[in-house]
Amino acid sequence: MIILNRIDTLKNELRQITKDKKIAFVPTMGALHEGHLSLISKAKKENDIVVVSIFINPTQFLQGEDLDTYPKKEQADAKLCELCGVDYLFLPNKEMMYEKDEILIKAPKTKGFILEGEKRPGHFDGMLQIVLKLFNIVNPTNAYFGKKDAQQLSLINQMVKNFYLDINIVACEIVRENDGLAMSSRNVYLDKHQRELALNISRSLNFAAKAVGANKTNSTLIIKEMEDFLSQYTEIKIEYITIVNREFEQINTIEIKNSIILIAVKIGNIRLIDNIWV
Numbered sequence: 001m002i003i004l005n006r007i008d009t010l011k012n013e014l015r016q017i018t019k020d021k022k023i024a025f026v027p028t029m030g031a032l033h034e035g036h037l038s039l040i041s042k043a044k045k046e047n048d049i050v051v052v053s054i055f056i057n058p059t060q061f062l063q064g065e066d067l068d069t070y071p072k073k074e075q076a077d078a079k080l081c082e083l084c085g086v087d088y089l090f091l092p093n094k095e096m097m098y099e100k101d102e103i104l105i106k107a108p109k110t111k112g113f114i115l116e117g118e119k120r121p122g123h124f125d126g127m128l129q130i131v132l133k134l135f136n137i138v139n140p141t142n143a144y145f146g147k148k149d150a151q152q153l154s155l156i157n158q159m160v161k162n163f164y165l166d167i168n169i170v171a172c173e174i175v176r177e178n179d180g181l182a183m184s185s186r187n188v189y190l191d192k193h194q195r196e197l198a199l200n201i202s203r204s205l206n207f208a209a210k211a212v213g214a215n216k217t218n219s220t221l222i223i224k225e226m227e228d229f230l231s232q233y234t235e236i237k238i239e240y241i242t243i244v245n246r247e248f249e250q251i252n253t254i255e256i257k258n259s260i261i262l263i264a265v266k267i268g269n270i271r272l273i274d275n276i277w278v
Protein backbone atom coordinates (compact mmCIF):
# COMPACT_ATOMS: atom_id res chain seq x y z
CA MET A 1 0.00 0.00 0.00
CA ILE A 2 1.18 3.49 -0.79
CA ILE A 3 0.43 6.25 1.68
CA LEU A 4 0.26 9.71 0.16
CA ASN A 5 -0.41 13.17 1.44
CA ARG A 6 0.06 15.23 -1.71
CA ILE A 7 -2.70 15.80 -4.21
CA ASP A 8 -0.48 15.99 -7.32
CA THR A 9 1.37 12.77 -6.48
CA LEU A 10 -1.88 10.88 -6.00
CA LYS A 11 -3.34 12.23 -9.24
CA ASN A 12 -0.19 11.37 -11.23
CA GLU A 13 0.04 7.88 -9.76
CA LEU A 14 -3.58 7.12 -10.51
CA ARG A 15 -3.41 8.53 -14.04
CA GLN A 16 -0.45 6.33 -14.95
CA ILE A 17 -1.69 3.15 -13.36
CA THR A 18 -5.40 3.19 -13.92
CA LYS A 19 -5.85 3.29 -17.67
CA ASP A 20 -8.62 0.73 -18.37
CA LYS A 21 -8.81 -0.11 -14.69
CA LYS A 22 -11.68 0.38 -12.29
CA ILE A 23 -10.85 2.72 -9.43
CA ALA A 24 -12.83 2.47 -6.20
CA PHE A 25 -12.94 5.30 -3.74
CA VAL A 26 -13.92 5.08 -0.07
CA PRO A 27 -13.89 8.47 1.66
CA THR A 28 -13.79 8.33 5.48
CA MET A 29 -12.94 10.39 8.53
CA GLY A 30 -10.85 7.59 10.00
CA ALA A 31 -11.05 5.73 13.33
CA LEU A 32 -11.92 2.83 11.08
CA HIS A 33 -14.30 0.11 12.23
CA GLU A 34 -16.01 -2.87 10.61
CA GLY A 35 -18.50 -0.57 8.91
CA HIS A 36 -15.72 1.19 7.02
CA LEU A 37 -13.99 -2.12 6.35
CA SER A 38 -17.13 -3.55 4.76
CA LEU A 39 -17.08 -0.67 2.27
CA ILE A 40 -13.41 -1.29 1.56
CA SER A 41 -13.92 -5.01 1.12
CA LYS A 42 -16.82 -4.49 -1.30
CA ALA A 43 -14.70 -1.93 -3.15
CA LYS A 44 -11.83 -4.40 -3.34
CA LYS A 45 -14.05 -7.13 -4.82
CA GLU A 46 -15.57 -4.90 -7.47
CA ASN A 47 -12.55 -2.91 -8.68
CA ASP A 48 -8.89 -3.08 -9.67
CA ILE A 49 -7.56 -0.27 -7.51
CA VAL A 50 -8.88 0.88 -4.13
CA VAL A 51 -8.25 4.38 -2.83
CA VAL A 52 -9.24 5.24 0.74
CA SER A 53 -9.08 8.76 2.13
CA ILE A 54 -9.01 9.78 5.76
CA PHE A 55 -9.78 13.41 6.36
CA ILE A 56 -11.63 14.96 9.29
CA ASN A 57 -13.29 17.64 7.25
CA PRO A 58 -13.59 20.81 9.35
CA THR A 59 -16.28 22.44 7.19
CA GLN A 60 -18.86 19.76 7.99
CA PHE A 61 -18.59 20.28 11.75
CA LEU A 62 -20.68 22.98 13.38
CA GLN A 63 -19.37 25.28 16.10
CA GLY A 64 -19.51 23.37 19.37
CA GLU A 65 -19.41 19.94 17.70
CA ASP A 66 -16.63 17.41 18.22
CA LEU A 67 -14.11 18.50 15.55
CA ASP A 68 -11.26 18.78 18.07
CA THR A 69 -12.04 15.57 19.92
CA TYR A 70 -13.03 13.40 16.94
CA PRO A 71 -11.18 10.07 17.42
CA LYS A 72 -7.89 9.82 15.52
CA LYS A 73 -6.13 6.50 14.94
CA GLU A 74 -3.90 7.17 11.97
CA GLN A 75 -1.43 4.33 12.50
CA ALA A 76 -4.00 1.67 13.32
CA ASP A 77 -6.09 2.86 10.36
CA ALA A 78 -3.13 2.57 7.99
CA LYS A 79 -2.46 -0.94 9.23
CA LEU A 80 -6.09 -1.95 8.72
CA CYS A 81 -6.12 -0.48 5.21
CA GLU A 82 -2.94 -2.34 4.35
CA LEU A 83 -4.43 -5.61 5.64
CA CYS A 84 -7.58 -5.02 3.59
CA GLY A 85 -5.57 -4.64 0.41
CA VAL A 86 -6.04 -0.90 -0.05
CA ASP A 87 -3.74 0.35 -2.81
CA TYR A 88 -3.61 4.03 -1.92
CA LEU A 89 -4.31 5.66 1.41
CA PHE A 90 -4.72 9.39 0.95
CA LEU A 91 -4.18 11.55 4.04
CA PRO A 92 -4.63 15.17 3.07
CA ASN A 93 -4.56 18.10 5.48
CA LYS A 94 -6.93 21.04 5.61
CA GLU A 95 -4.42 23.54 4.20
CA MET A 96 -4.18 21.63 0.92
CA MET A 97 -7.91 20.95 0.74
CA TYR A 98 -9.16 24.50 1.30
CA GLU A 99 -8.43 28.07 0.29
CA LYS A 100 -9.59 31.02 2.37
CA ASP A 101 -12.30 32.24 0.03
CA GLU A 102 -13.79 29.44 -2.01
CA ILE A 103 -16.64 28.77 -4.36
CA LEU A 104 -19.11 26.97 -2.14
CA ILE A 105 -21.47 24.12 -2.77
CA LYS A 106 -24.92 24.47 -1.22
CA ALA A 107 -27.10 21.53 -0.25
CA PRO A 108 -30.50 21.64 -1.99
CA LYS A 109 -33.16 23.68 -0.18
CA THR A 110 -35.54 20.85 0.59
CA LYS A 111 -33.62 17.61 1.01
CA GLY A 112 -30.58 19.41 2.41
CA PHE A 113 -32.40 21.33 5.14
CA ILE A 114 -34.57 18.71 6.78
CA LEU A 115 -33.55 16.19 9.47
CA GLU A 116 -29.73 16.21 9.70
CA GLY A 117 -29.68 19.37 7.61
CA GLU A 118 -32.03 21.07 10.06
CA LYS A 119 -30.27 19.84 13.19
CA ARG A 120 -26.80 20.51 11.78
CA PRO A 121 -27.17 23.56 9.51
CA GLY A 122 -24.22 23.81 7.13
CA HIS A 123 -23.11 20.23 7.71
CA PHE A 124 -24.20 19.00 4.29
CA ASP A 125 -22.72 22.03 2.50
CA GLY A 126 -19.31 21.16 3.96
CA MET A 127 -19.76 17.46 3.29
CA LEU A 128 -20.68 18.00 -0.37
CA GLN A 129 -17.82 20.48 -0.82
CA ILE A 130 -15.21 18.00 0.36
CA VAL A 131 -16.70 14.99 -1.41
CA LEU A 132 -16.73 16.88 -4.71
CA LYS A 133 -13.09 17.88 -4.22
CA LEU A 134 -12.10 14.31 -3.36
CA PHE A 135 -14.05 12.94 -6.33
CA ASN A 136 -12.15 15.32 -8.62
CA ILE A 137 -8.80 14.31 -7.16
CA VAL A 138 -9.37 10.55 -7.27
CA ASN A 139 -11.62 10.39 -10.32
CA PRO A 140 -13.10 7.05 -9.29
CA THR A 141 -15.24 4.67 -11.30
CA ASN A 142 -17.16 3.62 -8.18
CA ALA A 143 -17.47 5.41 -4.84
CA TYR A 144 -18.68 3.59 -1.73
CA PHE A 145 -20.93 5.08 0.95
CA GLY A 146 -22.79 3.57 3.90
CA LYS A 147 -26.55 3.54 4.27
CA LYS A 148 -25.88 4.47 7.89
CA ASP A 149 -25.69 8.07 6.68
CA ALA A 150 -28.76 7.75 4.52
CA GLN A 151 -29.37 11.45 3.93
CA GLN A 152 -25.71 11.99 3.05
CA LEU A 153 -25.95 9.13 0.56
CA SER A 154 -29.05 10.61 -0.99
CA LEU A 155 -27.42 14.05 -1.33
CA ILE A 156 -24.29 12.57 -2.89
CA ASN A 157 -26.43 10.75 -5.42
CA GLN A 158 -28.12 14.06 -6.18
CA MET A 159 -24.78 15.88 -6.54
CA VAL A 160 -23.59 13.25 -9.01
CA LYS A 161 -26.79 13.73 -10.99
CA ASN A 162 -26.92 17.54 -10.80
CA PHE A 163 -23.26 18.01 -11.75
CA TYR A 164 -23.19 15.16 -14.30
CA LEU A 165 -20.34 13.42 -12.52
CA ASP A 166 -19.31 10.22 -14.19
CA ILE A 167 -19.16 8.22 -10.95
CA ASN A 168 -21.20 5.25 -9.84
CA ILE A 169 -22.29 5.56 -6.21
CA VAL A 170 -22.48 2.24 -4.39
CA ALA A 171 -24.73 2.12 -1.31
CA CYS A 172 -23.47 -0.30 1.36
CA GLU A 173 -25.42 -2.03 4.12
CA ILE A 174 -25.20 -0.83 7.72
CA VAL A 175 -22.79 -2.89 9.79
CA ARG A 176 -23.84 -3.44 13.41
CA GLU A 177 -22.28 -4.78 16.59
CA ASN A 178 -23.62 -8.21 17.58
CA ASP A 179 -26.08 -6.54 19.92
CA GLY A 180 -27.47 -4.33 17.17
CA LEU A 181 -25.71 -1.02 17.79
CA ALA A 182 -24.84 0.55 14.45
CA MET A 183 -21.08 0.88 14.24
CA SER A 184 -19.81 4.44 14.38
CA SER A 185 -16.48 6.08 15.15
CA ARG A 186 -18.39 8.12 17.72
CA ASN A 187 -19.48 5.04 19.71
CA VAL A 188 -16.24 5.32 21.71
CA TYR A 189 -17.76 8.36 23.42
CA LEU A 190 -20.42 6.14 25.04
CA ASP A 191 -19.80 4.89 28.56
CA LYS A 192 -21.12 1.47 29.58
CA HIS A 193 -24.51 2.73 30.74
CA GLN A 194 -24.97 4.99 27.72
CA ARG A 195 -24.04 2.14 25.41
CA GLU A 196 -26.72 -0.06 27.03
CA LEU A 197 -29.23 2.72 26.51
CA ALA A 198 -28.13 3.17 22.91
CA LEU A 199 -29.17 -0.39 22.10
CA ASN A 200 -32.77 0.79 22.29
CA ILE A 201 -32.26 2.81 19.12
CA SER A 202 -31.85 -0.27 16.92
CA ARG A 203 -34.45 -2.09 19.01
CA SER A 204 -37.00 0.62 18.22
CA LEU A 205 -36.12 0.40 14.52
CA ASN A 206 -36.48 -3.36 14.55
CA PHE A 207 -39.92 -3.11 16.17
CA ALA A 208 -40.91 -0.65 13.49
CA ALA A 209 -39.59 -2.89 10.71
CA LYS A 210 -41.52 -5.80 12.18
CA ALA A 211 -44.68 -3.74 12.21
CA VAL A 212 -44.11 -2.81 8.58
CA GLY A 213 -43.56 -6.51 7.85
CA ALA A 214 -47.00 -7.11 9.38
CA ASN A 215 -48.45 -4.60 6.91
CA LYS A 216 -48.72 -1.63 9.26
CA THR A 217 -47.91 1.18 6.89
CA ASN A 218 -49.20 4.28 8.65
CA SER A 219 -46.08 6.37 9.31
CA THR A 220 -47.64 8.36 12.17
CA LEU A 221 -48.58 5.20 14.05
CA ILE A 222 -45.18 3.60 13.56
CA ILE A 223 -43.41 6.75 14.70
CA LYS A 224 -45.71 6.99 17.75
CA GLU A 225 -44.92 3.39 18.70
CA MET A 226 -41.20 4.10 18.47
CA GLU A 227 -41.60 7.26 20.56
CA ASP A 228 -43.65 5.39 23.18
CA PHE A 229 -41.06 2.64 23.40
CA LEU A 230 -38.18 5.08 23.78
CA SER A 231 -40.04 7.28 26.27
CA GLN A 232 -39.29 4.68 28.99
CA TYR A 233 -35.69 5.80 28.81
CA THR A 234 -35.66 9.39 29.96
CA GLU A 235 -31.95 9.79 29.22
CA ILE A 236 -32.61 9.23 25.50
CA LYS A 237 -33.62 12.52 23.95
CA ILE A 238 -35.23 12.05 20.57
CA GLU A 239 -34.20 14.65 17.98
CA TYR A 240 -36.32 13.17 15.25
CA ILE A 241 -37.98 9.99 14.11
CA THR A 242 -39.26 10.13 10.59
CA ILE A 243 -40.08 8.02 7.58
CA VAL A 244 -39.06 8.96 4.05
CA ASN A 245 -39.06 7.30 0.67
CA ARG A 246 -35.82 6.68 -1.22
CA GLU A 247 -36.06 10.21 -2.66
CA PHE A 248 -36.06 11.47 0.91
CA GLU A 249 -39.59 12.81 0.80
CA GLN A 250 -41.48 12.43 4.09
CA ILE A 251 -44.35 10.00 3.56
CA ASN A 252 -47.56 9.27 5.46
CA THR A 253 -47.89 5.74 4.14
CA ILE A 254 -44.90 3.47 4.10
CA GLU A 255 -44.06 2.20 0.64
CA ILE A 256 -42.76 -1.34 1.12
CA LYS A 257 -39.17 -1.74 -0.16
CA ASN A 258 -39.01 1.99 -0.89
CA SER A 259 -38.94 3.56 2.58
CA ILE A 260 -36.40 4.45 5.25
CA ILE A 261 -37.19 4.87 8.94
CA LEU A 262 -34.72 7.34 10.41
CA ILE A 263 -33.90 8.26 13.95
CA ALA A 264 -31.55 10.71 15.65
CA VAL A 265 -31.18 10.88 19.41
CA LYS A 266 -28.94 12.39 22.02
CA ILE A 267 -27.70 10.45 25.02
CA GLY A 268 -25.95 13.01 27.19
CA ASN A 269 -23.95 15.05 24.72
CA ILE A 270 -23.53 12.18 22.31
CA ARG A 271 -25.57 12.35 19.16
CA LEU A 272 -26.41 9.07 17.46
CA ILE A 273 -28.20 8.38 14.19
CA ASP A 274 -29.51 5.14 12.80
CA ASN A 275 -32.03 3.94 10.24
CA ILE A 276 -33.59 0.92 8.67
CA TRP A 277 -34.55 0.43 5.02
CA VAL A 278 -37.96 -1.21 4.69
Ligand code: AMP
Pocket residue numbers: 027028029030034035036038039144145146147148149172173174175176182183184185
Ligand atom coordinates in the same frame (compact mmCIF):
# COMPACT_ATOMS: atom_id res chain seq x y z
P1 AMP B 1 -17.25 8.37 8.38
O1 AMP B 1 -15.82 7.99 8.62
O2 AMP B 1 -18.11 8.29 9.60
O3 AMP B 1 -17.36 9.67 7.62
O4 AMP B 1 -17.84 7.26 7.41
C1 AMP B 1 -17.24 6.97 6.18
C2 AMP B 1 -18.17 6.08 5.40
O5 AMP B 1 -18.43 4.88 6.13
C3 AMP B 1 -19.55 6.72 5.13
O6 AMP B 1 -19.97 6.40 3.82
C4 AMP B 1 -20.42 6.08 6.17
O7 AMP B 1 -21.79 6.03 5.81
C5 AMP B 1 -19.83 4.68 6.23
N1 AMP B 1 -20.16 4.03 7.51
C6 AMP B 1 -20.00 4.52 8.74
N2 AMP B 1 -20.49 3.66 9.66
C7 AMP B 1 -20.99 2.61 8.97
C8 AMP B 1 -21.65 1.40 9.34
N3 AMP B 1 -21.89 1.09 10.60
N4 AMP B 1 -22.02 0.56 8.36
C9 AMP B 1 -21.78 0.85 7.05
N5 AMP B 1 -21.17 1.98 6.64
C10 AMP B 1 -20.79 2.85 7.58
